[in-house]
Amino acid sequence: MLIKTVDLRFEERYGPERALERQARLKSIGLQEGINFSFDNKIGNTRDSHRLIQLGQTKGSKVQNRVVLELFKDHFEGEGDITSHETLARVGVHAGLDRDEVEDWLKTGKGGNEVDAEAHEAAQRGIKGVPNFEVQGEVLDGADDPQAFMELFVKVKEKENA
Numbered sequence: 001m002l003i004k005t006v007d008l009r010f011e012e013r014y015g016p017e018r019a020l021e022r023q024a025r026l027k028s029i030g031l032q033e034g035i036n037f038s039f040d041n042k043i044g045n046t047r048d049s050h051r052l053i054q055l056g057q058t059k060g061s062k063v064q065n066r067v068v069l070e071l072f073k074d075h076f077e078g079e080g081d082i083t084s085h086e087t088l089a090r091v092g093v094h095a096g097l098d099r100d101e102v103e104d105w106l107k108t109g110k111g112g113n114e115v116d117a118e119a120h121e122a123a124q125r126g127i128k129g130v131p132n133f134e135v136q137g138e139v140l141d142g143a144d145d146p147q148a149f150m151e152l153f154v155k156v157k158e159k160e161n162a
Helices: 006-014 016-032 047-058 061-077 085-094 099-108 112-124 146-161
Strands: 132-135 138-141
Touching: 006 016, 047 061, 047 085, 047 099, 047 112, 061 085, 085 099, 132 146, 138 146
Parallel strands: none
Antiparallel strands: 132 138
């Protein structure tokens, strides 16, 4: 499994200059909301993280939301390795899940079919990142700046008038 730093992933996706701008913007917005983003963390295949979210979903939406919140907190502020089953087990326990159940879930591949189906559906709809926004069939990926939203709205309006 290929694991990269978030910094490198941003550079690959947006180029060095735009990556720094986006990180600064996210850091600024995050601080206003009480989130201290760190970009030194690692990112790799997130399938197991999504499987953990599926386990949370089996316990109800409140538990699922706690799992997501703990994953985000551990990854974006704590520089946790969300590709590691040990990290995921710790996160699951912090969210209120049973450690043995989490470890079994991760070890046996449970939740994988659901995650794969959701990923396939997202790919079919042209979704490549999170968060994502869909406006009349047009998709905007990632936490983008207001100008990108304006361009999306203009594009939608032009399609309506065509």
